Amino acid sequence: MKIYGRLNSSNVQKVLWTLAELELPFTRVDAGREFGFPEQYEAMNFNKLVPVMDDAGFVLWESNAIVRYLARKHGSGSLAPADLQAYADADRWMDWGSQTFYGAFGSGFVNVYRMPIEKRDPALLLDSFNKTSKVVAQMNQVLADRQYFCGSQFTMADIVLGMAAQRWFNMPYAQLIDAVLIPELPHLRAYYERMQKRPGFVRYVDEPLS
Numbered sequence: 001m002k003i004y005g006r007l008n009s010s011n012v013q014k015v016l017w018t019l020a021e022l023e024l025p026f027t028r029v030d031a032g033r034e035f036g037f038p039e040q041y042e043a044m045n046f047n048k049l050v051p052v053m054d055d056a057g058f059v060l061w062e063s064n065a066i067v068r069y070l071a072r073k074h075g076s077g078s079l080a081p082a083d084l085q086a087y088a089d090a091d092r093w094m095d096w097g098s099q100t101f102y103g104a105f106g107s108g109f110v111n112v113y114r115m116p117i118e119k120r121d122p123a124l125l126l127d128s129f130n131k132t133s134k135v136v137a138q139m140n141q142v143l144a145d146r147q148y149f150c151g152s153q154f155t156m157a158d159i160v161l162g163m164a165a166q167r168w169f170n171m172p173y174a175q176l177i178d179a180v181l182i183p184e185l186p187h188l189r190a191y192y193e194r195m196q197k198r199p200g201f202v203r204y205v206d207e208p209l210s
Contacts, residue, residue: 001024001025003051004028004038004054005030012050013204014067015066017162021159024070024074067160071156075156079154089157090156097157097160101132104135105168108129109167113210136168143190165192166206
């Protein structure tokens, strides 16, 4: 198993956390941004984005697809629920996290961590914060009566949404937006604290944002 991608990519972190949960050995090759790409990379992924997985010659890109593949191949009945409807539920939450959470959060993150200070747009950051606040409030509500997003079992959905929680709680909104009111999210906070007890999360995900 070989994974191509830089450690500070959220999409690479998803895959590495999954591999850690499944206790699978792998090697990783730095790729993307400051590392550039290996000569053969475009032949593996014409998008030239990370990550790419090479599993004994089977090449796959798109982080959620890689997580699903690994979960079904090595974690059927755990990360990938065996029941079809339970699997669809986890699948749905993965897409919701990638599209709805990151759709709201992503522009603010890019504004803070990918733009020079002089080019930051305070209005864009505030808009992203307001939209993301509504999303995390929904996440908090869902977690009011369950430990994980699909119930009592940790699944592949929590790979995506656990990372979303980590990003929300580590985004320095209070330092960046004057007089912003940070919502209290006790259920989401407790969920994040449960994620912080998982070795793969600690090793690959729970780092300062960059």
